[in-house]
Amino acid sequence: MNITFIGSGYVGLVSGTMLAELGHNVTCLDTNAAKIADLKKGILPIYEPGLDQYLASNMANGRLTFSSTYDAQLKESSAVFITVWTPTLESGEADLSFIFDAVDNLIPFINDDCVIVIKSTVPPGTCGKVSDMLKARNLNYAVASNPEFLREGSAIADFISPLRIVVGSSNPNAKKVLEEIYAPQTSKGFLLINTDPATSELIKYASNAFLATKLAFINEIANLCEKIPANIEELTHAMGLDPRIGKEFLKAGPGFGGSCFPKDILALSTIAKNYKTDFQVLDAVINSNKQRPSFMVEKIKNILGTLQDKNIAVLGLTFKANTDDIRSSPAIDIINLLIQEKANILSFDPEGMDNARAILKSVSFANSSAEACVNADGLIILTEWEEFKNMNFKEIYNSMKNPVIIDLRNILKRDVLTNIGFEYHSVG
Numbered sequence: 244m245n246i247t248f249i250g251s252g253y254v255g256l257v258s259g260t261m262l263a264e265l266g267h268n269v270t271c272l273d274t275n276a277a278k279i280a281d282l283k284k285g286i287l288p289i290y291e292p293g294l295d296q297y298l299a300s301n302m303a304n305g306r307l308t309f310s311s312t313y314d315a316q317l318k319e320s321s322a323v324f325i326t327v328w329t330p331t332l333e334s335g336e337a338d339l340s341f342i343f344d345a346v347d348n349l350i351p352f353i354n355d356d357c358v359i360v361i362k363s364t365v366p367p368g369t370c371g372k373v374s375d376m377l378k379a380r381n382l383n384y385a386v387a388s389n390p391e392f393l394r395e396g397s398a399i400a401d402f403i404s405p406l407r408i409v410v411g412s413s414n415p416n417a418k419k420v421l422e423e424i425y426a427p428q429t430s431k432g433f434l435l436i437n438t439d440p441a442t443s444e445l446i447k448y449a450s451n452a453f454l455a456t457k458l459a460f461i462n463e464i465a466n467l468c469e470k471i472p473a474n475i476e477e478l479t480h481a482m483g484l485d486p487r488i489g490k491e492f493l494k495a496g497p498g499f500g501g502s503c504f505p506k507d508i509l510a511l512s513t514i515a516k517n518y519k520t521d522f523q524v525l526d527a528v529i530n531s532n533k534q535r536p537s538f539m540v541e542k543i544k545n546i547l548g549t550l551q552d553k554n555i556a557v558l559g560l561t562f563k564a565n566t567d568d569i570r571s572s573p574a575i576d577i578i579n580l581l582i583q584e585k586a587n588i589l590s591f592d593p594e595g596m597d598n599a600r601a602i603l604k605s606v607s608f609a610n611s612s613a614e615a616c617v618n619a620d621g622l623i624i625l626t627e628w629e630e631f632k633n634m635n636f637k638e639i640y641n642s643m644k645n646p647v648i649i650d651l652r653n654i655l656k657r658d659v660l661t662n663i664g665f666e667y668h669s670v671g
Contacts, residue, residue: 244424247272247320249345251282251309253289253398253502253568254362254391255326260294261402263301265427270320272310279311290567290594293399317352322420324360324389331506335513337366346373350382358385358417364447364507366514370411370440387412387421388440390447395501396565408435411443448511452525455504457492459528462535465495465671475671476653495670497625497651498535500562500571505532536576540584543649546668547621550584554644556619557581558612559626559652560592560599567594574625575599577651578606591615593628613639620645627652636663 244267248259251273263269273279278288285299301307310316317323327341342363349359361370365388374386388411393401405428410421418437422429429435438446461479468475475495483490499505508529515522544550562572569575572595578588582605591609592599600608609615612631616622616639624631632654640646640663647666648655660667 244268244321244420245319246270246424247317247323247349249273249323249325249349250327250341250363251275251278251288252326252328253291253395254393255324256282256287256289256298257291257294257393257398257402258324258326258362258391260297260301260307261399262424263307264297266306267424268306269301270308270310270316272313274311276311279309282309290565291398292396292565297399313348313352315352317349317357318354320353320357322358322360322424323349323353324362326362326391329363329365329506331509335509336517337364337506337510339365339369339372342369342373343376346376350377350380350384353384355384356416358387358414358420360387360389360417360421361444362389362391364390364503364510365444366448366510367441367444369444385412385414385417385420386440387414387417388443389421390443392447392450395568396563405433408433409438409443409446410435411438411440413439448507448514451504451507452511452528454492455499455508455532456524456528458494458496458499458504459531461493461495462498462670463531466538468671473671478671495653496573496627497539497577497670498532498573500573500575501568502570505571536573536580539573539577539651540580542668543581543621543623544584546647546649547645550581550586553586553620554618555581555586555588556609556615556622556643557588557590558592558615558622558624558631559595559628560590560603561595561626564626564628565594567598569595569598569602572626575602577623577625578603582606589615589619592626593630595626613642617642619643621647621649624648624650624652624654627654631655636660636665640664 246267246269248255248271251271259269259271287295325345327345329337332338370386370388377384390409408425412418425435465475479493482488483493512522512525560574561569588606589609590606591612596608612634650669653669657667
């Protein structure tokens with residue numbers, strides 16, 4: 244099947260590449276000509292493990308192509324997926340202008356049977372608004388919702404083995420087209436859920452809000468553990484054994500970030516307010532996560548004392564491991580608060596430093612994790628990169644001015660570090 248993606252950011256690029264891998268002919272369209280020129284050379288604008296290999300192989304076999312212009316080739320597409328940005332407005336609502344612009348731009352070129360698929364995360368009712376916009380112009384294109392559930396750093400595995408595929412449409416042709424697109428997966432037993440557009444759109448928000456609630460909850464429990472004291476690692480292990488709770492997203496840390504959770508839960512809270520519905524649990528989650536960086540900095544100050552003029556090694560800048568995404572990263576918020584305390588920051592991240600350099604003007608960057616620790620008055624772990632677990636800690640101990648490790652991701656082994664001579668602190 245011929246498919247076009249409008250928007251070649253994280254969702255569009257991963258989804259388009261992997262649908263090509265399933266055997267479809269995919270064109271990824273983006274009006275950013277420089278990005279498209281790089282993609283044609285095999286240069287990725289994002290870091291996602293394994294994506295480069297799938298990109299190269301599907302470009303080589305001709306199933307994946309790139310374009311920077313809306314043109315007559317769109318007439319060949321049975322479905323056009325819209326995967327453009329939906330940033331947050333000052334009101335807390337999602338900005339849908341890029342969605343409507345994309346629809347405007349593609350209308351002159353698509354065929355009458357083409358299905359317009361909204362894959363961007365959008366508020367309930369967006370597909371309806373797009374349909375109304377088309378009907379006002381006497382156009383009857385089928386519109387469907389098909390939210391994505393890709394985790395940054397694990398997106399390839401999530402696409403290959405989806406927990407669920409959600410399709411929202413009241414149009415029989417749209418359902419048929421999307422069922423055919425995902426037939427290579429449903430034939431292997433993966434579940435496709437057909438529902439109405441508004442329910443489909445809300446499923447994505449509700450899913451992210453619930454996962455964010457688990458993270459905020461366990462961070463609050465970690466705070467309590469430090470007061471009692473109790474062991475957060477043993478606690479979460481025991482909690483996670485209950486299948487009604489599950490072990491995922493019970494990892495205490497410095498707060499959640501990224502391009503989805505903060506934006507989506509704020510949008511869902513705003514949607515609830517617009518419908519005059521209280522969402523007290525979600526508002527508490529938003530507030531708890533907003534306060535988390537300040538709480539972490541107070542913890543650091545309690546351990547290291549005054550931070551003025553102290554050399555702090557910071558390992559980790561991205562909001563999670565296996566990505567170069569620093570959007571809403573708690574690491575960035577914590578670093579900015581440390582700078583306000585007049586600390587000297589030397590940081591390192593395996594993939595996020597180029598993005599961080601654009602916004603962290605008062606921070607120095609090391610060439611390695613070991614280099615960041617030289618002459619440091621303290622070492623702070625802010626992202627759970629695997630390589631941070633495997634550092635030569637004896638070498639780092641000898642290079643630090645004050646061998647104190649504050650592990651805000653709970654990824655290191657206390658006994659190993661204290662035996663070397665470190666003072667070790669974790670969360671909870």
